[in-house]
Amino acid sequence: MSYELIGMVVLWTFLFGYVIVASVDFGAGFFNAYSLITGKQHILTKVIQRYLSPVWEVTNVFLVFFFVGIIGFFPSTAYYYGSILLIPVSISIILLAIRGSYYAFETYGNKGHRGYAFMYGATGLILPASLSVVLTISEGGFVEMTDNGPFLDYWALFSSPLTWSIVVLSVTAVLYISAVFLTWYANRAGDFEATKVLRRYALIWALPTIVTAGGIVYELRSHNPEHFESLMNLWWMFAISIVFFLFSVWFIWKKKNYGVAFILLIGQFAFAFYAYGISKYPYLLYPHLTVHDGVTNDAMAISLIVAFVAGLLLLIPSLYLLMRLFLFDDKYVSGKK
Amino acid sequence: MLLFEDPVFSSRMLTLLTLTFHVIFATLGVGLPLMIMIAQWVGIKKNDLHYIMMARRWARGFVVLVAVGVVTGTAIGLQLALLWPNFMELAGHVIALPLFMEVFAFFFEAIFLGIYLYTWDRFENQRKHLLLLVPVAVGATMSAFFITTVNGFMNAPAGFNIVDGQMTGVSPIEAMFNVATPTKVAHVISTAFMTAAFVLAAIAAYRLIRGSNHVYHKKALHMTMKLGLIFAVATAIIGDFSGKYLAEHQPEKLAAAEWHFETEEEAPLILWGVLDDDQKVRYGIEIPYALSILAHNDPSAEVIGLNEFPEEEHPPMFVHYLFDIMITIGMWMIVLSLAYWFAMRRGWNFVKKNWFRWLIVLGGPLSMLAIQAGWWMTEFGRQPWILRGVMTVQEGATQSDYVGHMFFVFAGLYLILGIGVAVVLRKVFKNHPVEKELAEQGGDQS
Known part of the structure; x- marks a missing residue:
């Protein structure tokens, strides 16, 4: 296995991890704000905050891992993406800052300023939209190479239907993933009123998620035919993804096995996400940059891989401890600790 | 206005702004865990509730500061690539290793900090709870170590050769342990403890x-x-x-x-x-x-x-x-x-x-x-160099428009965060005066 392939697999896995944990987090913030409007606050807020408080920093680290890792393995991405993403990424930083400070200020500080909770909820929807723009840009067609370096054509970007379908998918996926997770979490906590509300949200957002995902494949056909074709070669991965989706919706519908439903959901997104990633290979920025052009030297690649393995050996037991104490400790989950 | 016309100047100013704000939280974030650990240790050893209470209260303030440190740290991490894309491309080839390991160190710290904060009353044995602070303090100190090696590298580039514009003979370990690293790391860590x-x-x-x-x-x-x-x-x-x-x-x-x-x-x-x-x-x-x-x-x-x-x-x-x-x-x-x-x-x-x-x-x-x-x-x-003797700040900076605008946007963000921190810290400690909290714990001897 070449270094670029190892690097890409590791980074894609971290990005996938971020998509899942951040979706849970983003969506939870939105549901929290929404419940304030509809007066269902007493039902939802407790469950949501109980889960979010101890793990929020962990979520952010997944993102940092991804961008530090990609600069390490593929330093050219710093040049290409760094030059064009000033504005979109700056906006994302500000939104992340609002979220991060919300946890600090609300959870450890004083209870509940409504305006802040709304802002926080709103960032949960705008952030996936602003971050997913990077994926859209990587599809090509929006970046021009000039003498002064790469240049992003904002008009082309924002007038493209592909951009907006990816934005819509990112938002619906966030709400769906989050609702399914929180249904399971509320159920474990024995909070059946919250479970009921969250289960309804999960069912509401299931169909839009699949429909918009299909929409993107359709858009890609005209936007980047080459990518579309390699995507079609992996049709079986998408088929598996859809089967997983159907089963998890069925379990939620039948009000049973919420835990299995969430695991199936991870499977569903994993298959779709990796199929998308594999079909994109080897392009980091179509058609300007491939993993082969962009990869770092052998010495750095080896030392990053060694550091990564050593780091995992340190982190996996620690994460296990965290999960055991907060996520899988029934007494904690139900609020008795 | 120069800030809007010259992307190099505005990149410098935005980096200056972000780092100046971040350093406040980074310094306390590195220094405080050791202070909390010492206080709790003294408290357990002397069986003195006051010291335990110090650890408890300092930890509460620490978390607020860490949160802002995470936010601004993420900002500077991304801004390095956004404002200095040419430098980061070059640096990525040589000095990416400690940047990468810093994330691990921080992750390690964050996990145990989360556990520490939410488990004050879950352990029968206080010593076990104190043990959770060790990875927090080690993680914080290691973060400072890794990041400072990168700054050392900018001052004393090592671990690579440039032959005809091509980079050869890269050694990430040599780059990390450049001649500037020992004094710089020691200085950063000891001043963090001193300041905290x-x-x-x-x-x-x-x-x-x-x-x-x-x-x-x-x-x-x-x-x-x-x-x-x-x-x-x-x-x-x-x-x-x-x-x-x-x-x-130098x-x-x-x-x-x-x-x-x-x-x-x-x-x-x-x-x-x-x-x-x-x-x-x-x-x-x-x-x-x-x-x-x-x-x-x-x-x-x-x-x-x-x-x-x-x-x-x-x-x-x-x-x-x-x-x-x-x-x-x-x-x-x-x-x-x-x-x-x-x-x-x-x-x-x-x-x-x-x-x-x-x-x-x-x-x-x-x-x-x-x-x-x-x-x-x-x-x-270090001026005019971004990488001493190899690349100037002029060569390293972005050519993007709107860097100057981003300066004002971020200045606004840091202002809000700064006020927020001040207000929240005040509230946290005002609403829980130490006398009241000690009385609640039932062990006030004075």
Whole structure:
């Protein structure tokens, strides 16, 4: 296995991890704000905050891992993406800052300023939209190479239907993933009123998620035919993804096995996400940059891989401890600790 | 306005803004875990609830600061690529390893901090709970170590060769352990401990001035002043080594910081003063032989002057004042904490007077100012280079439009975060006065 392939697999896995944990987090913030409007606050807020408080920093680290890792393995991405993403990424930083400070200020500080909770909820929807723009840009067609370096054509970007379908998918996926997770979490906590509300949200957002995902494949056909074709070669991965989706919706519908439903959901997104990633290979920025052009030297690649393995050996037991104490400790989950 | 016209200048200013704000939280984030750990350890050993309560209350403030540190740290991490894409492409090939490992170190810290905070009453044995702080403190210190090696690399590039524009022979380990790393890392970590101790001492002194006569604050003040003294002295010793490093490997930075223009033996150290057009210093405080001693441990040693370097490679002359601010405050804090410690031993009463306590209160912000001055001095002192001798800031910067606009956007963000932190910290401690909390824990002896 070449270094670029190892690097890409590791980074894609971290990005996938971020998509899942951040979706849970983003969506939870939105549901929290929404419940304030509809007066269902007493039902939802407790469950949501109980889960979010101890793990929020962990979520952010997944993102940092991804961008530090990609600069390490593929330093050219710093040049290409760094030059064009000033504005979109700056906006994302500000939104992340609002979220991060919300946890600090609300959870450890004083209870509940409504305006802040709304802002926080709103960032949960705008952030996936602003971050997913990077994926859209990587599809090509929006970046021009000039003498002064790469240049992003904002008009082309924002007038493209592909951009907006990816934005819509990112938002619906966030709400769906989050609702399914929180249904399971509320159920474990024995909070059946919250479970009921969250289960309804999960069912509401299931169909839009699949429909918009299909929409993107359709858009890609005209936007980047080459990518579309390699995507079609992996049709079986998408088929598996859809089967997983159907089963998890069925379990939620039948009000049973919420835990299995969430695991199936991870499977569903994993298959779709990796199929998308594999079909994109080897392009980091179509058609300007491939993993082969962009990869770092052998010495750095080896030392990053060694550091990564050593780091995992340190982190996996620690994460296990965290999960055991907060996520899988029934007494904690139900609020008795 | 230059800020809107020149992307290089605005990139520099935005980086300056973000780092200046981030350094406040990064410094306390590195320094506080050790203080919390020591307090809890003393509390368990002496079976004294007051120290345990210190750990508990400091940890509560620490989390708020860490959160802002995470946010601004993410910002600077991304801004490095957004504002310095050419530099990051080059640096990514050589120095990506410690950046990558820093994320692990932080992750490690964050996980255990989360566990520590939410498990105060879950352990029968307090020692087990204290053990959770070890990875927090180790993770924080390792983060500082890894990031500072990157800064060391910018000052003393190592671990690669450039042959015909092609990079060869990359060694990430050599790049990490460049000649600047040992003194820089030691200096950053010891000043973080020193600053955290003096900031906590300032808070305790302030509570005492404001009329609380609680023994809790007296214990806190006593402990943090002693710790501050230890780390202030350590900092001075490490600072001496930093001078020797500079004289050997970055003589132009030392010369600019010292306004030392002609190469000469028996060089004096000049503090403060005003520079005229003929490179003459007026009104300065001159300490004979001190620069030769700082640079080479020998009063007659030769110290290289700034005029040995081409003018376009001179750092800006104001770094002298930044250097002086740092040195003066460092020395002052040693004097202040030594006086406190000595007077407490002797039972002299002046240290318990309000005027002396006000000096301690002032010492908190002063220590932070010294940290800022030190970072500004090392960054401006490296100009015009972003990677000394290899790439200038001009070559490293982005060509994007709107960097100037982003400067104002981020200035607004940091202003809001800064006010938010101040308000929240005030509320956290005002709503839970220590007297009340001690009474709740049921063990107030005083």
